[in-house]
Amino acid sequence: MTSFQSMLSGLRTFGSDIAHGLFEITHSGFAMLGLAVVFATVTLAVQPQIREQGEQQLMEWLRSRQLAANPEDFFVGPIERATAADPSELPKQQAQVAYWLSKKYRVAPEPISALVAEAYNIGRNSKLDPTLILAVMAIESGFNPFAQSSVGAQGLMQVMTKIHVDKYETAGGNLAAFDPVTNLRVGVKVLQECISRAGSIEGGLRYYVGAAISGEDGGYVAKVLAEQLHLRQVADGRQVAINASNAPPAPAPARAEPEDAAAVPAVAPAASATAPERLALNN
Numbered sequence: 693m694t695s696f697q698s699m700l701s702g703l704r705t706f707g708s709d710i711a712h713g714l715f716e717i718t719h720s721g722f723a724m725l726g727l728a729v730v731f732a733t734v735t736l737a738v739q740p741q742i743r744e745q746g747e748q749q750l751m752e753w754l755r756s757r758q759l760a761a762n763p764e765d766f767f768v769g770p771i772e773r774a775t776a777a778d779p780s781e782l783p784k785q786q787a788q789v790a791y792w793l794s795k796k797y798r799v800a801p802e803p804i805s806a807l808v809a810e811a812y813n814i815g816r817n818s819k820l821d822p823t824l825i826l827a828v829m830a831i832e833s834g835f836n837p838f839a840q841s842s843v844g845a846q847g848l849m850q851v852m853t854k855i856h857v858d859k860y861e862t863a864g865g866n867l868a869a870f871d872p873v874t875n876l877r878v879g880v881k882v883l884q885e886c887i888s889r890a891g892s893i894e895g896g897l898r899y900y901v902g903a904a905i906s907g908e909d910g911g912y913v914a915k916v917l918a919e920q921l922h923l924r925q926v927a928d929g930r931q932v933a934i935n936a937s938n939a940p941p942a943p944a945p946a947r948a949e950p951e952d953a954a955a956v957p958a959v960a961p962a963a964s965a966t967a968p969e970r971l972a973l974n975n
Contacts, residue, residue, distance in 0.1 A: 775837075775872045776802035777809055785927040786812055789826065792926045796934040797835045803872070804835065807848070810873055814880050823927065824893065825880055827920035828900070831912065831938065832879075837872040848872055849879025856882060893917075911939065 779790045779801045790808045794801040808826065815822035832850040833839040840846050846853045846869045853860065853869045859878045860868050868874040887896030890904065894913050903909035915938040925932050 775806045776800075777806040778802065779805040782809060788929065789823070789923055789927050792923075792932065792934065793826065793830065793835065797830065799835045807835070807872060807876065810876055814877060818880055818884055820880065820884065820887075821920070823920045823923035824916070825876070825883070826923055827916045828879070828883060828897075829876070830919050831915050837875065838870055846870065847875030847879070849875055849882070851875060851879050851882055915939070 779787050779794075782790060782805055786808050787805070790801055790805040793799070793808070794804045797804075807829070808822075811825040811829075812822040814820070815825055829835060829848050832845075833848050835848065837848050839848070839850065841850060844852060844854060851859075851869060853866050856878060857866060859881055860866055860874070863871070863874045863878075869878070883896065883900055886899035887893055890896040890899050894917075895904070897913045897916055898904045898907070898909050901909055901912045903912065918938040922932050922936050922938075
């Protein structure tokens with residue numbers, strides 16, 4: 693065997709030893725990795741609080757990475773979605789209405805301001821008095837965007853969501869009924885349709901509350917119109933108590949009829965005529 697062949701044989705042996713060593717290390721590494729996975733799985737199953745802490749730390753790490761990547765966009769979304777506005781930035785009439793409604797219905801002035809501004813904007817575009825829109829909202833839900841009636845009317849304007857499914861399609865579906873601005877816009881559409889069908893605001897309100905056929909609205913129309921009057925007065929700068937009643941006025945008492953109509957003359961007897969008047973009568 694030449695020296696070259698001996699060197700080649702030595703290299704082969706060395707390579708074989710290295711390959712065998714790498715196999716042993718890799719095999720042991722996979723075995724250790726498998727054992728680590730099994731141990732971690734058992735630990736997380738036995739102690740769920742460790743899993744929760746790990747998930748929380750992972751979410752915090754992801755948020756920090758997102759913030760680092762897009763620091764200017766991270767907090768923009770929630771602020772843009774918030775239904776709130778600074779009442780001091782509203783026109784004077786709208787601000788007065790917002791503060792009054794805030795006090796009466798015990799709602800923060802910022803979300804009320806956003807709704808007032810939206811009502812004035814929609815009212816201008818739909819040719820509806822914004823105070824009427826706000827009055828309907830007040831009587832229907834008391835400005836609770838999550839209100840739901842026993843018959844399924846939902847949101848600020850208490851729209852029957854199942855009946856007006858088509859009106860929520862462009863807003864993402866029925867769950868948009870609980871978005872204040874979306875519910876307001878859909879409610880105004882429904883109110884417009886009701887007024888157009890009835891031919892008057894009073895008749896439209898009866899349609900809106902579902903009393904067009906029976907005519908018995910439980911005082912609903914009177915309450916809405918009374919609240920609208922209050923809002924108009926507030927917008928004009930007049931002082932209106934926040935506890936001003938929206939109850940419909942009591943009916944006027946009927947006039948008592950005499951028991952014997954024949955006993956009471958329909959026309960009071962004329963006074964005694966003077967001499968010239970008698971002469972004229974006799975002639």
